Amino acid sequence: MTLTYIHWSPDPEIINIFGISIRYYGLLFVTGIILCISMLDKIFKRENIPPGNIEKLSMYGVVGIIIGARLGHCLFYEPSYYLSHPIEMILPIQVLEEGGVKFTGYQGLASHGGALGLIVALILYSRKTKHAIIDTIDLIAVVAALGGGFIRLANFMNSEIIGMPTSKPWGIIFERVDNIPRHPAQLYEALSYFLIFGIMFYLYKKHRERLKNGFYFGLVLVLIFTARFIIEFVKEDQVGFENRMTFNMGQLLSLPYILFGLGFLIYGLLTTKKLSVQQ
Template structure:
């Protein structure tokens, strides 16, 4: 069968941009955050941690992830644009784009990097435990147990937006992202979403069987190791996001994943006691 005939069997992907004024990515991001929030709240209750110590967690996590993800994208993926002018620096923090005629328009945060979001979350949680006096490893482990759920929804948002697309392929489950081109490509966003859903169910099952490990850093380490090891290898199926990555031996996603993998392994095997 010829190429045209084969393409008919691929999944043609061109969903609506959202529901009313709400974009799919923003909706998926908020749903994932809300689900993770409720899961961590349940974990706090299981561990009999006071409700007033949980209440500020939402704000710390929200700001940490958003600011970290935004700065991560601007610094690691588009430094030539955002770090070379005053307007670029303003656009790093505000969801606007300056126009050639001197005006500006609201565009939302079009660039968010998961590595930056992870680093921002870790810093935010460090500030949170300084305020609440909770054990840092207990907080990190609780967040890690719920992380897979949010990560899954974020990648589903990328899929709905037809962004972070995969390389051209002839696998029978290839997606044709019609907003991009008419080439069959790996649905890398879907690969990641499935992997993160598996991570969540695995972590939830493990914490039920091994609750005594919460507070040792093991769950946090396992989460980092799982996510970023998978992220390292899945990058081989994805298109590079910025042109400069073509000259690198590894793409930026892989380079940034390595320190998180190493940190995860260290946390898993550290000889820490539950606090």
């Protein structure tokens, strides 16, 4: 029996108007952020948090995610290149050897760096608004996986972060890469993140009074980065030096987040229990 695989080769660029490129990656990235902010707006109203806080949080959060994700890719995956081309870390350009520059967009964003950038942004937001950091990160955690799912859909549209070759019937041939059926690792992650978002939102809606003090933050870190660690086993390595590693860079960077998350999860459960006994 001969399997008929899906052939995938969409142009990452949707349209180009007067030299301005609109791409699937940017569209899905922005869509995910807008949906997260919309969900958070409803959550903030339910929590009786001042209306102006959502605008401040959006600004800090978006900037933190973009800067963290960009620096994370440059420093975790291609440090030798970008440390010798520091301007390309900051600006979406490539400096050409023959002189001049080429606009490339930000090619390379790391979710581990994005998570770290978001955490730093939330600390700054909390100091600015006096909104308790432990409460802030809990509420962000409820919707965080939703944004992550859209980013992985964007990777799928770009035919990047591809999976290893497979003979499974759901394998996809990414024609922009090669003619080999591969695991659609981006879709595995996207579906995992959407499922995690569903779990988080259900727990928030049904058990908010019992689950506080960092529980949601810890849980989402454990779920997202455990999923990431597992799915990395069917992904192609992103950079050459990973070929010599037992666990790739994505897996190694996931472990601290998982341990960090477990600490917050346990702290949240114990603290909430202790406070309820005192009351």
